[in-house]
Amino acid sequence: MLPSLYHPDRALTLGILGGGQLAKMTALAAYRMGLQVAIIEHAEQSPAGCMTKFDFNKGWNDVEELDRFVSACDVVTLENEFIDPTILERIEERRLVFPSSATVALVQDKYTQKQSMQKAGIAVADFVAAASVDELVAFGETKGWPIVIKTRKFGYDGYGNQTAYRISDCQSAWAKFRNTESPRDLMAEEFVRFTKELAVIVARNRRGEVVVYPCTQTIQQQHICVSVLAPAPIEETLQKKAQEVALACVEAINGVGVFGVEMFLTESDEILFNEIAPRPHNSGHYTIEACVASQFENCVRAVCNLPLGSSAMHQGGAAMINILGERNGSGIPDSVVDTLRHADASLHLYGKKDSRVGRKMGHVTALGPDLNQAFHKARAAVEALIW
Amino acid sequence: MLPSLYHPDRALTLGILGGGQLAKMTALAAYRMGLQVAIIEHAEQSPAGCMTKFDFNKGWNDVEELDRFVSACDVVTLENEFIDPTILERIEERRLVFPSSATVALVQDKYTQKQSMQKAGIAVADFVAAASVDELVAFGETKGWPIVIKTRKFGYDGYGNQTAYRISDCQSAWAKFRNTESPRDLMAEEFVRFTKELAVIVARNRRGEVVVYPCTQTIQQQHICVSVLAPAPIEETLQKKAQEVALACVEAINGVGVFGVEMFLTESDEILFNEIAPRPHNSGHYTIEACVASQFENCVRAVCNLPLGSSAMHQGGAAMINILGERNGSGIPDSVVDTLRHADASLHLYGKKDSRVGRKMGHVTALGPDLNQAFHKARAAVEALIW
Numbered sequence: 001m002l003p004s005l006y007h008p009d010r011a012l013t014l015g016i017l018g019g020g021q022l023a024k025m026t027a028l029a030a031y032r033m034g035l036q037v038a039i040i041e042h043a044e045q046s047p048a049g050c051m052t053k054f055d056f057n058k059g060w061n062d063v064e065e066l067d068r069f070v071s072a073c074d075v076v077t078l079e080n081e082f083i084d085p086t087i088l089e090r091i092e093e094r095r096l097v098f099p100s101s102a103t104v105a106l107v108q109d110k111y112t113q114k115q116s117m118q119k120a121g122i123a124v125a126d127f128v129a130a131a132s133v134d135e136l137v138a139f140g141e142t143k144g145w146p147i148v149i150k151t152r153k154f155g156y157d158g159y160g161n162q163t164a165y166r167i168s169d170c171q172s173a174w175a176k177f178r179n180t181e182s183p184r185d186l187m188a189e190e191f192v193r194f195t196k197e198l199a200v201i202v203a204r205n206r207r208g209e210v211v212v213y214p215c216t217q218t219i220q221q222q223h224i225c226v227s228v229l230a231p232a233p234i235e236e237t238l239q240k241k242a243q244e245v246a247l248a249c250v251e252a253i254n255g256v257g258v259f260g261v262e263m264f265l266t267e268s269d270e271i272l273f274n275e276i277a278p279r280p281h282n283s284g285h286y287t288i289e290a291c292v293a294s295q296f297e298n299c300v301r302a303v304c305n306l307p308l309g310s311s312a313m314h315q316g317g318a319a320m321i322n323i324l325g326e327r328n329g330s331g332i333p334d335s336v337v338d339t340l341r342h343a344d345a346s347l348h349l350y351g352k353k354d355s356r357v358g359r360k361m362g363h364v365t366a367l368g369p370d371l372n373q374a375f376h377k378a379r380a381a382v383e384a385l386i387w
Numbered sequence: 388m389l390p391s392l393y394h395p396d397r398a399l400t401l402g403i404l405g406g407g408q409l410a411k412m413t414a415l416a417a418y419r420m421g422l423q424v425a426i427i428e429h430a431e432q433s434p435a436g437c438m439t440k441f442d443f444n445k446g447w448n449d450v451e452e453l454d455r456f457v458s459a460c461d462v463v464t465l466e467n468e469f470i471d472p473t474i475l476e477r478i479e480e481r482r483l484v485f486p487s488s489a490t491v492a493l494v495q496d497k498y499t500q501k502q503s504m505q506k507a508g509i510a511v512a513d514f515v516a517a518a519s520v521d522e523l524v525a526f527g528e529t530k531g532w533p534i535v536i537k538t539r540k541f542g543y544d545g546y547g548n549q550t551a552y553r554i555s556d557c558q559s560a561w562a563k564f565r566n567t568e569s570p571r572d573l574m575a576e577e578f579v580r581f582t583k584e585l586a587v588i589v590a591r592n593r594r595g596e597v598v599v600y601p602c603t604q605t606i607q608q609q610h611i612c613v614s615v616l617a618p619a620p621i622e623e624t625l626q627k628k629a630q631e632v633a634l635a636c637v638e639a640i641n642g643v644g645v646f647g648v649e650m651f652l653t654e655s656d657e658i659l660f661n662e663i664a665p666r667p668h669n670s671g672h673y674t675i676e677a678c679v680a681s682q683f684e685n686c687v688r689a690v691c692n693l694p695l696g697s698s699a700m701h702q703g704g705a706a707m708i709n710i711l712g713e714r715n716g717s718g719i720p721d722s723v724v725d726t727l728r729h730a731d732a733s734l735h736l737y738g739k740k741d742s743r744v745g746r747k748m749g750h751v752t753a754l755g756p757d758l759n760q761a762f763h764k765a766r767a768a769v770e771a772l773i774w
Binding site: 052301315348 | 388389390396398411415418419420421422423437438439440442598676679680688693694695696697699701702717719720723724727728730731733734735736737738740749754
């Protein structure tokens with residue numbers, strides 16, 4: 001691969017903040033291309049930390065551990081957008097970091113994130129920063145109920161989101177998010193009556209070269225992504241439109257790396273920006289098998305400023321279904337044998353030590369000449385897993 | 388994945404004897420499925436050893452190191468058929484090893500290997516064990532010149548092979564292989580006037596379930612594989628015949644794991660067995676991108692006695708071209724940028740510290756609707772690499 005800038009006899013070492021499944025799959029892509037990998041995480045035996053000797057498991061809040069991690073890396077990326085941008089700034093004093101602290105700071109606050117998109121001319125549902133219950137209520141009264149109340153920072157998989165149908169819901173959300181030891185800044189958004197949720201992965205390197213992946217449909221249950229369909233079963237013009245929106249979003253924040261852009265398709269076939277993740281995204285796991293270059297490979301290429309790989313699909317359809325924990329306890333399933341009997345499906349297990357109900361423990365991807373066949377293969381394989 | 392048999396809170400650990408590119412690619416497949424990986428190798432910072440903390444770099448001839456390695460593993464496999472079967476037997480006292488010491492012993496000696504195939508009714512070129520120059524000469528005189536003289540053990544990439552066109556060549560081969568500090572047992576084979584060299588990967592698990600991959604054509608230069616075409620550009624009936632032969636070969640030696648079977652296609656469209664490797668094989672690297680389950684994934688599945696994944700190809704054609712070292716020196720190429728500009732090709736670099744002229748340093752795979760397109764993509768990408 002490229003030589004390390006700091007240890008000329010070594011290959012370039014990619015450092016990843018976080019050691020979960022996104023880091024693991026990025027590391028697998030990096031190894032394939034001949035890079036070395038360093039991981040920093042607040043735990044021992046993280047899924048990605050197991051895969052390297054450069055495993056800094058005291059986490060990035062330990063100044064000395066962070067310093068050791070940084071010394072081991074040539075280029076640093078992240079799998080988790082909740083990291084304090086001041087940590088990224090500290091790393092930037094010594095190393096290249098992508099996405100940059102500026103991009104992460106902007107994205108981390110969903111209010112400034114949405115403002116940036118709106119400024120760039122991207123369609124979004126109306127939104128407002130709310131400094132009081134009255135402002136939440138006023139937004140609901142003006143825009144019409146329900147509204148969606150969100151913490152501006154640190155929300156994921158539905159944590160930090162609440163739909164308010166009436167004034168009393170605003171009061172209870174306020175109490176929940178504000179009257180706590182660490183009160184959260186809030187925002188409110190119009191409730192979007194969407195017909196589908198869409199997501200598009202975009203890779204962008206430091207020279208501004210971009211690769212846009214197919215438009216997917218994501219299916220959530222209780223705010224957690226359960227499956228992804230590629231390409232989304234919608235008209236091609238809408239797929240293209242979603243890809244254009246996603247690309248514009250990444251350019252609006254000068255993003256370098258890989259980004260997952262979530263959008264709503266409305267009843268009137270409008271595409272509204274919802275959220276952007278500055279990292280490989282669950283909606284792009286299908287790309288490992290389905291595309292010439294996966295989102296993880298292109299993450300590595302993008303942050304190392306290498307030319308990007310093709311996002312073309314090998315077959316007509318691909319489906320990814322998450323394996324969600326069905327128990328609290330050991331992270332090792334009781335049996336994967338029946339899943340593996342589905343010889344056409346690809347099983348990914350993240351190697352998390354502990355399972356929790358609803359926790360993302362792995363996923364299955366299947367390809368097919370069309371989406372329908374791919375989905376049925378993947379679903380059958382996931383349903384055969386025994387916890 | 389499966390739980391470890393010895394550390395119930397851990398996932399199953401696959402141990403690999405050897406830390407080169409085959410171990411590395413097997414490890415990548417194992418990690419994806421949630422296993423842990425242990426490596427034993429006679430060197431620090433081997434391509435696969437870098438990817439795990441269970442990296443036993445004092446090698447298997449160090450009894451204590453071997454013991455520590457074995458203790459860390461649940462199931463053991465190998466990337467190198469030259470390992471002393473007594474080492475495998477020692478491991479077998481404590482752990483499952485696949486392929487077994489019996490299979491490896493049989494395969495390691497090319498004479499007993501060929502005998503086994505002949506006994507199973509598989510067509511081979513005539514061969515003989517030769518205990519003297521006279522026996523080599525007699526074989527040449529009977530069968531017709533030239534003949535191929537081989538060391539029975541430890542030959543690879545043409546090392547240990549010599550074509551003899553006349554009596555004096557037999558004498559010089561004898562001198563080269565026998566009159567040394569460690570004289571090698573020799574055999575002789577009829578020279579096969581082949582039109583193509585074929586190879587088929589076969590995976591077989593402990594229950595005897597098998598998966599056969601497409602028949603490929605391998606192209607060698609100076610006895611080193613330089614490229615692999617899948618499927619081989621030959622008639623479908625011949626492809627099928629080669630697959631049948633390959634399967635019969637693996638069953639003839641009761642092989643468990645993944646095997647690369649090399650065959651000759653003769654001028655009269657006969658398929659003759661040439662050699663079998665009891666491990667993932669260079670001719671199967673294309674399966675990483677081209678097939679639903681790669682040879683490496685099926686190696687993991689087979690030795691863990693799991694159901695096998697499909698060998699179906701995603702597209703009509705695939706081509707793999709090896710990246711061979713062009714210098715003696717650093718293993719890090721001067722530039723991969725121009726190679727990566729070929730966005731349709733997949734680059735694998737093994738992360739070997741040192742390059743030697745002709746050493747396998749990596750490979751490129753490309754897929755296409757047909758073989759021709761795939762090959763041109765892969766070749767353009769490899770030619771753009773700068774050493």
